[in-house]
Amino acid sequence: xxLNELTLLELSAKLSDKTTSSVEATQAxxxxxxxxxxxxxxxxxxxxxxxxxxxxxxxxxxxRGESRGPxxxxxxxLKDNIFVEGQKTTCASRMLKDFVAPMDAAVTTQLHQAGxxxxxxxxxxxxxxxxxxxxxxxxxxxxxYALGHSPGGSSGGGAAALAARASWAALGxxxxxxxxxxxxxxxxxxxxxxxxxxxxxxxxxYASSLDQVGPMxxxxxxxxxxxxxxxxxxxxxxxxxxxxxxxxxKGIEGGIGGMRIGLWxxxxxxxxxxVAARVEAAAKACEKLGAKVVEVSCPLSRLGxxxxxxxxxxxxxxxxxxxxxxxxxxxHRGAKNLRELYFKSRGEGLGRAVKNKLVLGTFTLxxxxxxEFFVKAAKLRTLLREEVAQALKGVEVVLGPVASTPAxxxxxxxxxxxSADLDKHTVLANLAGLPALSLPYGFSAAGLPIGVxxxxxxxxxxxxxxxxxxxxxxxxxxQKAPGL
Ligand code: GLN
Numbered sequence: 001x002x003l004n005e006l007t008l009l010e011l012s013a014k015l016s017d018k019t020t021s022s023v024e025a026t027q028a029x030x031x032x033x034x035x036x037x038x039x040x041x042x043x044x045x046x047x048x049x050x051x052x053x054x055x056x057x058x059x060x061x062x063x064r065g066e067s068r069g070p071x072x073x074x075x076x077x078l079k080d081n082i083f084v085e086g087q088k089t090t091c092a093s094r095m096l097k098d099f100v101a102p103m104d105a106a107v108t109t110q111l112h113q114a115g116x117x118x119x120x121x122x123x124x125x126x127x128x129x130x131x132x133x134x135x136x137x138x139x140x141x142x143x144x145y146a147l148g149h150s151p152g153g154s155s156g157g158g159a160a161a162l163a164a165r166a167s168w169a170a171l172g173x174x175x176x177x178x179x180x181x182x183x184x185x186x187x188x189x190x191x192x193x194x195x196x197x198x199x200x201x202x203x204x205x206y207a208s209s210l211d212q213v214g215p216m217x218x219x220x221x222x223x224x225x226x227x228x229x230x231x232x233x234x235x236x237x238x239x240x241x242x243x244x245x246x247x248x249x250k251g252i253e254g255g256i257g258g259m260r261i262g263l264w265x266x267x268x269x270x271x272x273x274x275v276a277a278r279v280e281a282a283a284k285a286c287e288k289l290g291a292k293v294v295e296v297s298c299p300l301s302r303l304g305x306x307x308x309x310x311x312x313x314x315x316x317x318x319x320x321x322x323x324x325x326x327x328x329x330x331x332h333r334g335a336k337n338l339r340e341l342y343f344k345s346r347g348e349g350l351g352r353a354v355k356n357k358l359v360l361g362t363f364t365l366x367x368x369x370x371x372e373f374f375v376k377a378a379k380l381r382t383l384l385r386e387e388v389a390q391a392l393k394g395v396e397v398v399l400g401p402v403a404s405t406p407a408x409x410x411x412x413x414x415x416x417x418x419s420a421d422l423d424k425h426t427v428l429a430n431l432a433g434l435p436a437l438s439l440p441y442g443f444s445a446a447g448l449p450i451g452v453x454x455x456x457x458x459x460x461x462x463x464x465x466x467x468x469x470x471x472x473x474x475x476x477x478x479q480k481a482p483g484l
Contacts, residue, residue, distance in 0.1 A: 180402050
């Protein structure tokens with residue numbers, strides 16, 4: 001078996017018993033990336049030199065008996081909205097095509113401390129807005145299971161690379177589903193941590209009250225190991241928890257006997273029969289494994305996409321105001337005055353979907369419309385939070401579909417209304433700040449992966465991981481690699 005086929009944990013074991021080295025693993029990975037890049041376009045940039053240098057340093061540490069832990073020497077790839085000092089962070093946007101990060105993101109510092117070489121930056125939707133990874137200025141990423149299909153988005157590069165065995169680990173970001181939906185489309189695990197569990201410092205903001213960085217990997221345990229590293233306090237993100245998350249692999253094998261699980265009625269009803277059938281199969285498996293499954297209802301959740309559309313657009317319009325060609329971003333050359341400079345820089349630098357968002361956001365925050373839209377959406381968000389908190393009093397985890405369908409074809413270009421609809425299973429977790437995980441759980445008749453969505457109580461990632469691990473052991477979908 002090639003090194004690339006191993007799970008992160010298996011590779012970690014080989015590094016620790018010295019049957020392979022980080023340099024060997026990194027070289028194998030670089031070769032696999034080169035081999036899969038033309039069909040997939042999962043990477044925006046690859047840092048061969050930096051990764052090999054970090055790998056060599058890791059091997060030297062190990063030979064001195066100074067390993068930094070289970071992740072030391074394992075290469076990782078980052079979504080291209082996460083800062084790595086001195087390297088480009090493009091957000092797959094014309095606006096930031098030449099932007100060089102002035103510092104490391106907090107999570108990047110954590111990767112360095114854990115000893116993980118950073119192998120490259122991953123493709124994504126333009127400024128993390130979208131669900132297809134097709135709006136990247138570097139061209140669309142393709143789904144390894146069906147090249148004519150989308151890998152999902154916006155963290156589609158990470159999901160595609162993991163599925164193609166062109167990475168053992170990736171970091172994505174999730175504002176309304178951008179880790180979980182691509183994970184579901186590509187047969188990998190993706191976790192959006194609770195809001196405040198992982199620092200947002202040094203990650204290009206989309207909608208700051210919804211954004212979270214999270215781990216993506218092929219297995220649940222691999223994901224838990226990555227979360228151990230990410231779930232750290234950060235004084236410079238004021239909303240980040242002040243204590244570390246601890247060891248999420250502990251208790252992960254504890255089983256789900258007696259666990260109460262809620263089957264989310266509305267979400268199940270929105271899904272196509274093929275997807276709903278997988279969720280129902282997961283519910284059955286939960287019962288077989290000793291959990292108690294009950295139906296839960298969150299009727300207001302049908303309005304989640306509306307609240308999300310307004311809040312995310314409003315926050316984006318404020319966050320992205322700095323991309324004006326002066327402080328940051330692409331600048332139109334030869335503008336005659338300041339107004340023209342703003343107008344043309346933003347006009348040429350921002351993609352269509354981004355502009356749509358910003359126009360909506362600016363409108364909903366404007367004098368005379370603020371009460372009518374933004375304030376209402378904020379109130380609705382409170383009601384949604386209360387409703388889901390009520391449901392989570394009776395159950396530990398809510399189970400449902402990640403998306404209504406498996407991966408859609410790359411030439412599907414949704415209207416803004418259809419786009420909002422694509423996220424309706426996932427936005428509730430962001431609006432309520434809850435942790436949620438996408439777990440590979442079988443395939444459609446056409447061979448496309450289908451994931452199930454597990455959403456839990458705030459800061460109780462451990463329960464999600466324990467349930468996901470039990471389901472994965474029972475039905476290890478991740479083992480089915482794409483026939484690339
Ligand atoms: N598709 C959603 C949007 O465009 C979610 C994106 C994300 O989570 N970054 O807003």
